[in-house]
Amino acid sequence: MANRLSRRQILGMGAASLAGGVVWPQEGYPASQSGAGRYKPATAQPKAQGGRPYWQKTYSGGPLDVAPLPPGLSGEHYRPVVVPNGAALPFKVVDWVKVFHVIAEDVDHAFDSGLRAHCWGYNGRVNSTVIEAVEGDRIRIYVTNRLPVPTSTHWHGIYLPNGMDGVGGLTQPYIKAGETAKYEWTLRQYGTFMFHSHHDEMTQMGMGLIGMFIVHPRHPSPDYRVDRDFSLMVSEWSIKAGTARPNTVEMSDFNVLTINGKVFPSTAPLVCKTGDRVRLRLGNLGATDHHPMHIHGHHFRITATDGEDIHLSAQWPETTALVAVGQTRNLELITDAPGDWAFHCHMTHHVMNQMGHEFPNIGGMKPGDLNEKIRPLLPAYMTHGQTGMDMGKMAEVMPYPRNTISMKGATGPFGDYISMGGLFTIVKVRDRLTSYDEDPGWYQHPPGTVALKASDADLARDGINVNEPSTGG
Numbered sequence: 001m002a003n004r005l006s007r008r009q010i011l012g013m014g015a016a017s018l019a020g021g022v023v024w025p026q027e028g029y030p031a032s033q034s035g036a037g038r039y040k041p042a043t044a045q046p047k048a049q050g051g052r053p054y055w056q057k058t059y060s061g062g063p064l065d066v067a068p069l070p071p072g073l074s075g076e077h078y079r080p081v082v083v084p085n086g087a088a089l090p091f092k093v094v095d096w097v098k099v100f101h102v103i104a105e106d107v108d109h110a111f112d113s114g115l116r117a118h119c120w121g122y123n124g125r126v127n128s129t130v131i132e133a134v135e136g137d138r139i140r141i142y143v144t145n146r147l148p149v150p151t152s153t154h155w156h157g158i159y160l161p162n163g164m165d166g167v168g169g170l171t172q173p174y175i176k177a178g179e180t181a182k183y184e185w186t187l188r189q190y191g192t193f194m195f196h197s198h199h200d201e202m203t204q205m206g207m208g209l210i211g212m213f214i215v216h217p218r219h220p221s222p223d224y225r226v227d228r229d230f231s232l233m234v235s236e237w238s239i240k241a242g243t244a245r246p247n248t249v250e251m252s253d254f255n256v257l258t259i260n261g262k263v264f265p266s267t268a269p270l271v272c273k274t275g276d277r278v279r280l281r282l283g284n285l286g287a288t289d290h291h292p293m294h295i296h297g298h299h300f301r302i303t304a305t306d307g308e309d310i311h312l313s314a315q316w317p318e319t320t321a322l323v324a325v326g327q328t329r330n331l332e333l334i335t336d337a338p339g340d341w342a343f344h345c346h347m348t349h350h351v352m353n354q355m356g357h358e359f360p361n362i363g364g365m366k367p368g369d370l371n372e373k374i375r376p377l378l379p380a381y382m383t384h385g386q387t388g389m390d391m392g393k394m395a396e397v398m399p400y401p402r403n404t405i406s407m408k409g410a411t412g413p414f415g416d417y418i419s420m421g422g423l424f425t426i427v428k429v430r431d432r433l434t435s436y437d438e439d440p441g442w443y444q445h446p447p448g449t450v451a452l453k454a455s456d457a458d459l460a461r462d463g464i465n466v467n468e469p470s471t472g473g
């Protein structure tokens with residue numbers, strides 16, 4: 001029984017905790033140490049018993065009656081995150097309270113220059129409106145519902161009073177069409193979180209009612225400071241070719257995969273300088289798919305989840321991080337290799353644009369003169385994909401319906417097609433930049449560092465006979 005606390009001890013702890021109230025860590029608190037800057041109860045935590053530590057942290061941010069701190073201000077207390085293809089929501093300060101106004105509404109959204117759809121979004125943007133605040137801030141968020149149906153807004157991963165949790169029908173009444181609800185609490189943690197509709201989620205999140213919620217630490221450790229801090233929300237949609245409204249009934253066959261509501265080539269590049277410390281904050285509020293996000297030419301460390309920072313000794317080096325539905329992951333790296341580096345989901349179907357999947361597998365089929373026979377009837381006909389998906393060629397010759405980006409990628413620096421779409425963007429690392437806000441164009445490779453067609457001289461020097469039978473190793 002030595003390892004167990006007596007009932008009296010437990011009651012005593014509770015009383016001490018209540019009497020002691022709660023304080024914030026003092027200025028200079030080593031936030032990178034255990035607890036990572038979160039505020040702590042004033043009373044001492046119970047020590048490990050019998051050499052066997054037992055769970056002693058708070059898992060919900062501790063007591064609610066913490067006094068707010070002065071509003072943390074951009075430039076003074078934090079460096080704002082970068083939101084490619086999006087923006088942070090403005091706020092005003094009223095009597096030390098940060099006041100935000102979230103508006104759920106119809107948005108005519110462009111996923112790319114070739115595809116628009118009638119979506120729902122927050123404050124005129126789809127998936128790319130970010131709420132940004134600081135640990136210790138008192139925040140008041142008004143949510144105005146301009147949709148034709150009821151909604152509610154959940155603050156995903158955030159410690160708050162139960163009645164502010166935003167689960168329609170469970171913790172609050174619906175926000176009916178035309179109504180405005182008021183949420184208010186004090187932020188008692190920092191990290192990468194999200195917000196989304198929590199009423200008829202399948203429809204409302206599928207229509208676009210999702211966003212990132214970034215909370216900066218009140219006392220950041222030196223480790224927290226990065227040169228580039230990107231907020232990236234990934235999601236998935238079903239929009240059949242030729243239509244202009246997401247099909248939210250779809251359960252598995254998604255064909256438009258987005259970062260901050262955009263597909264490649266409309267995803268804004270992540271512009272960095274050589275040697276920058278870079279944080280990629282990823283969130284996934286898609287319907288059903290988890291996304292293994294992969295970087296080229298570098299590796300990153302997974303430094304935090306939406307639960308908490310991961311201690312340095314436990315950070316996991318990877319080139320691919322799985323971001324499951326409902327998760328956030330902070331990835332950190334040093335961009336020390338100049339170039340245009342792909343950063344994308346590694347599920348091959350998630351880097352395609354608006355592909356339909358309802359056709360037979362004709363890989364390896366010999367179409368003969370089928371194309372020529374059919375073209376008098378259908379001038380742009382091409383047998384679909386017998387040697388793969390040459391998207392550039394298909395985009396040129398295939399007759400697609402209006403408002404469709406089937407197979408669309410982009411022409412790259414060598415004049416060839418980059419056969420990617422969807423969950424794909426480019427980390428552009430440069431030795432010199434005039435501005436982080438401008439696309440620096442394609443990378444200019446130093447001479448001799450591009451894989452080009454081998455010359456006859458190369459082949460002769462190295463004794464490569466391109467016609468010799470392959471040995472199979």
Ligand SMILES: [Cu+2]
Binds near residue numbers: 292350423
């Ligand atoms: Cu994916």
